[in-house]
Amino acid sequence: MTGTDLPGRTKGEKEHNQGLARSLFRVTLPRWRGGRYSLSKLFFNFYLLAMGSFVAIAFTADFVISTAQRGITDDYARRFMRGTITLIEDELFRQPRSTWPRKIRELDEKFSYKLGIVERISLDRTLTPTQVDKLDSGDIAIDHDGDIMYHRLGTSSQVLVVGPLASNRNPELKDRLPLELRLRLLTWSLTGLIFGIALWFWVRPVWRDLEALRQTARDLGDGNFEARSPAARSQLFAPLSDTMNNMAERVQQLLATHRELACGISHELRTPIARMRFALEMLTETDELAERERLWAMMEGDLEELDHLIDTSLTYARFEREAPEPHFSSVQFASWLVAEVDAVRLLGRNLDITVDTSELPEKLCVDLDRKAMPYALRNLLRNAFKYASKEIRVSAEILAEQILIHVDDDGIGIPPEEREHIFSAFTRLDRSRDRSTGGYGLGLAITRRVLELHGGTAIAGASPQGGARFTLSWKACQ
Secondary structure, eight states: OOGGGOTTOOHHHHHHHHHHHHHHTOOOOOOOOOHHHHHHHHHHHHHHHHHHHHHHHHHHHHHHHHHHHHHHHHHHHHHHHHHHHHHHHHHHHTSOGGGHHHHHHHHHTTSSSOEEEEEGGGGTTTSOHHHHHHHHTTSOEEOTTSOOEEEEOTTSSEEEEEOOSSOTTOHHHHHHHHHHHHHHHHHHHHHHHHHHHHHHHHHHHHHHHHHHHHHHHHHHHTTOTTOOOOOOSSTTTHHHHHHHHHHHHHHHHHHHHHHHHHHHHHHHHHHHHHHHHHHHHHHHHOOOHHHHHHHHHHHHHHHHHHHHHHHHHHHHHHHHHSOOOOOEEEEEHHHHHHHHHHHTGGGGTTOEEEEEOTTSOTTOEEEEETTTHHHHHHHHHHHHHHHOSSEEEEEEEEETTEEEEEEEEOSSOOOGGGTTGGGSTTOOOGGGOSTTSOOOSOHHHHHHHHHHHTTOEEEEEEOTTSSEEEEEEEEOOO
């Protein structure tokens, strides 16, 4: 069991784990003030930003398009009005120049837009130099708004003014601008409403994902290591949700390993410390040299046992905390296996230790970590040394593209229900709790971690010799 339901947890340990969790999960998720107000605030912030950007882009595009089309529109208006202006000019030229103002007033009443005559010199400040050039060349000049047209009457100094074309005297033209304005307002209102609805349906799942992540982070920070973020509704936060859950599982595993190591080491420390305390008490009560030397040797053995316990525990903690990066290199497998067994053969005392590589292809090369793999193999051999009666047999073979190393002994064997359990840290069978075959239950756990680095595993089974068989397997590479 892990997390908050671990038995035997003290109040101080629980507070320590909660403090550690808060430091690990002090994430920078937004501190929204919960409820509808915060969701509305998020929505309106997004809406104003997006809609403002959309309107700005639309108006900019409209301005650019209008500017590009102005020349085309002016040419069209000039061609459209040229006939009318020519007729007005011909009618004026039939009259004496002195009657032109009166005639213009008469014609003005017959048109829906205004007509007038002004002096040429009065237009220098009204028209641009380009428009003035058009006017002097006899062409029709149009003002900047495209609403008033100017045409010079022959070679005279007088200019015919036509417009504004959208004159208030024409009710149809008078109502056109408000109608266009109403249509534009209606269009923009519908656009804003549709955009707001679409944005709401996009923001709402985002908000829910943020709330779920915030609540998960709060639960983890309070020490509830079983808390997990639900599946994200939006693809935007799906990777973050998966990452947080993976991080929570990793932290939960690390804390469980931390507690397991603490409990296991504290349990294992009791026996050598108690023996050392007993030896010290006996040492003060005896003057016999032989007895004192025996007690000193006992304490030295206990110190070596403590040193080995600490070293093995640190090795296991390193594998559990973060798997080291393996460094693979190719070795000639048969000779490597023989050399590794020979390196620890002396520890087997009078045991008959044999190595069988006859099932391997000649000159088989295998990729392995030359630092970690020997540790795994030697742990299996040391375990066999404790329980074997007379012989140990090491063999290797290739099966289904997997290379297998078997370590068989003729000892008491392992019950089927215990064969998987013994690879857990600080796990020992009841029959191995005496000092001669004791150990700390870490060697096999480390062996499996080493094989996992190689993409393989370590398993236990029954040996043809009647005892236990331990097998290392990983993918072969020739």
